[in-house]
Amino acid sequence: MPLLTIEKLEVNFDTYQGKVKAVKKVSLEVISQETLALIGETGCGKSVIAQSILRLLPNNAQINGKILFRDLDLLKLDEKVMASIRGKEIAIIFQNPSLALNPVYSIGLQVGEPFRIHQSASRNQSIQESIRLLAYMKFEKPGSAVKMYPFEFSGGMNQRVLIATALALHPALLIADEPTQGLDRALIKQIIKQLDRARKTYSSSLLLITHDLTVAQAISDQIAVMYAGEIVEQAPTADFFQKPFHPYSQGLLGSLPENGFHPIPGQSPSLIETLPGCQFHPRCKWAADQCRGEKPELLSIDSRWVRCFLYD
Amino acid sequence: MIELQQVSYGFSRGWPRKQYHIVLNNISVKLQMGKTFGLMGNSGTGKTTLGKVAVGLIRPFPGKVFFHGNDIFQLTRPEWLFFRRKVQMLFQDPQGSLNPKKRIDASLWDVLNNIQVSLYQQREIIENVLDIVGLATDFLFRYPDQLSGGQNQRISLARILLLKPEFIVLDEPTSALDISVQAQILVLLRKLQETHGLGYLFISHDPEVVKYMSHSIGILENGTLEIIQEG
Amino acid sequence: MKSWVSYQKKFYISLGGILFLLFLSMAIFASLITPYQPKERFDPFLPPGVEHLLGTNDIGNDLFTEFIYGSRVTLLIGLLTGAFSTSIGVLVGLLAGFHGGLIDEFLMGITDVVLMIPRIPLIIILSAFLRPSVGLMIMVMSILWWTSTARVIRSRTMQISSMGFLESARCLGFSSWHILFYEIFPNIFMIIIPEFLITVASAMISEASLSFLGLGDPSLKSWGMMIHHAFQRGGFLNGMWWWYVPPGLGVTLFVLSMVFLSFSFEEVEVERREGTTIAPFNH
16 A cells, blocks of 8 residues: 555656756655665755755745655645644655754754654653653763754764654654765664664654665665656565666676675766766667667566667 | 885874874885875875875974985975975875965966966966876866866876976875766776876775775874885 | 845845945035035035035035935944954954864853953043044944954854865865965855945944044044034024935945845845755756
8 A cells, every 4th residue: 555656747847057967757655564775876966855845945946747646746736734744744865964963962862852843742741752762763872962062972872863863753654865965884783773773663654765776775675766857667675686777777786895895887967967868878788779869668577667769 | 116115103182281193104115216105094184294294294203304315304495396396195185285266367377477387388387287188278268166076186286297206195185076987087097107106105995996906005103103015 | 026026125225326326426426516616615504406405514515415425434434444444354263263262262252351341432532532533433433343244254154164075175285375265255255245245234324323422533524524513503593404404315325225235135145045945857
C-alpha cells in the first residue's frame, strides 16, 4: 500500500542564470513500512523532491504535478494544514546537522519542539520527552545532554539529535536528506543502523536520499536512481546490486572502492540546458544514434523500471 | 624529498585557564617524490596540521622540515619562493579554495602573473592545464559558485599545476565529493603522479581510498605517527 | 509576490538615481540654469513671481539663483567628506581585519578614541577659534566620520580572511599586498559604496545643521547657510517660506536619494546570494 505517491512532479527554478529544471516529471511511490533509497549525484534534484514534499521550496520555484500522502494532495493543501503535517506525519532530517540546529537553544528544547508545537506540551514535559528520545538514540547521559548546546556536540552526535527530533511524534513518513554526509565511515554505519532501527520500531516509512550506495544497500528495500532530474532506474535493492540495468547505475557501482574506483567519463549535465535525446548518452558506452535523438521513456521489466533504449 | 624531523606543534586554548593542546608530538617522517604517503587518523586538526607543516604554512615548534636537504625555515627569499612553488597543498573544501568574486580564468592567470609568465604564453599554458584535468575551456568564463564540487577541485588542481610543483599535500580532497566524482578525481591524481612524477601526502579518513592511492601509510593518533606500511 | 517586491525596490532605486543626477546636474551646470548671477541685486523681500521664481532675500539676491549655486557647496562638502572619510575607514578596516593581532588592537583603539570625540561640538569649538570655512568643515568631518565604515569593513574583512581561498592564495605564493588588494578587496567592494553613500548623507545633514547654527562658511552659501540667513534676517518671522523651504527640501531629497541608491547595492548582493542557492550544481 503506497503511503506516498509522487505523480509527474516537475520543479523549475527561476534564477538569474536561467531556468533550472531540477525535477523533470518524476513519479515515485513509497510503500508503507518500507525504505526507498533515492540515489543520485549532488545537484541532480533529489533534495528538491524532499523539499517539495514538505513544501519548503523558495519563492522562485514553480511546481507542477501531484504529491499524494494518504489520498491528500500535499501540493494543494492550505499552509495551515501543511504545518500540522510537518513534524507530525512527515518529518525530515536535513543534510548538515550542525547547521540545521539552532545554536542558541539547548538540545533539550530543540528535540522537544515537536511536542510543544503539535501536542501543546509544557516546556518541562517536552524536555522529559527529549531525555527519553536521546536515551533511545543511545546517548550516554541524556539528562545532561539536554542541557548542552549544538556546538558542544560533534557532527555525528548532532545528526543523532536531528534523528531524535524527527522521530519525536512517530511520523508515518521519515525523509532523510543525505544523513551521512561528511561523517566518518564508522559513524556512518552507526547512524544508518539507528535510522533503520528507529524506522522499524515506529513502523514508519523512510525516504532515504543519498549519493552513498553503500548506505543505500544497507537499509533500503527499493532503490530509485536519479540523473539530471529524471528517474532512470527503480528496482528492489537486492536485484539492483546484483544486476544494475541502466548504464549510469552500472557506472556508479563501478566507481565504488570495492569495485576498483572505475570512474564514469564526462560530467553531469547542467540542469539549465536540456540535452537532446537521452540525458546520459554523452557518457554512455552503448550510446547509439537513437539515444542521441529520442528521449527514452521509463520501461517496466518485471518489478523494475529502466529508462534506456537498451531494454526496448 | 621532504623530510620532517622531530616535528612538534601545539597551541594554547581554553577559558578561563589556557590549556596547552599538543597536536603533533615529535614526528619524523620522509616523504618521497613520485610516491604517495597516505595519512590517516581521527577527524580533527592533527592531519591537516601535519600537512601544513610539510608545506611550510605552519612553523613547528620545535622541529625542522627539510626540502631536498635544506631547512625550509632557513631559506633565503628567492630559495623560499622556489620552495613555495614546488610544494603545494590542495584543501578539503572545494568551494572554499577559489575566490568567489573572481572568474575562473582570472584566478588562473593571477597565478601565472605572479610568477611572471609572459602574456603570450599564458593562454596556451592555461588551455593545456585544463586539458590535463579534463575540463573544457568554457569553464574559464564561469564563477566558482556555478561549478560542482568535482569541477571546483579540478580547477584548484589545475591552478596548482600551473606552478609545476614536485609535491602536493592533498587534504581530504574527495571527502566532500560524491562517490562517482571521487573515482574520477582519484584516477586523475594517480595519472598525474605517473606523468609528472608528483609526490603526494594524501590525507583521508577513508581506508579504502588511502589504500588505493598510497605506497606508504601512516596513522596519526594522539599526536604520534605510526607507520604501518612502507612502499 | 517576489516580483512585486522587486518592482517596489526598483522604483526606489530609479528614484534615487534620478534625484542624484538631477542635483548633480544642478550643481555642475549652475551657470547655465540660473537666470541671474548669485550676487546680483534686485528689490529685496520679493515673493515668488515670474521674474524671480523663488523671490528675493533681504539684500535682493534672487533666491532661485542662490538655491542652484548653493547646491554646489552642499554637494561638494558632502561628496568630498564622503570620499575622504570612506577612504580612511576602508584603509583602517582592511588593515585591522587582515592582520589581526596587535595591529588590529592598535587600530581599533584609535577608532574607539575617535568615536569618543563629540563631533558637532568639536566643530563648533573649532569654528569659534578658527575662521569657519568649507575646507575646515570638510577636514574635520573627514577625520571624525570614518569610524563606522572602519568597523564594518573590518568585520567583513575578518569574515573573508577566514575563508579557505585566502589560505590557498598564500600557499600559491601570493604576497600579502596582493592578497589584500586583489583577493579581499573585490569581496568588500559592494559594502564600500553603501558606506560612502550613507557617509555623504550624514555629512550633508551635519553641514546643514552647523550652517544653520551660523558656523558655516559665510562667503560660500550652502543650503544650510541659506536657511541660516532666512532665520537671521527675518524670513521665518515674516513667513517667507520660499526662502527656507527649498534649501531644506533640497537637503532632504538629496539625502533620500543617497539612501535609495544604497538600496540598490543591497538588492544586488541579496539577489546574487538568493539566486545562487539553486544554481545548477550546488547542494
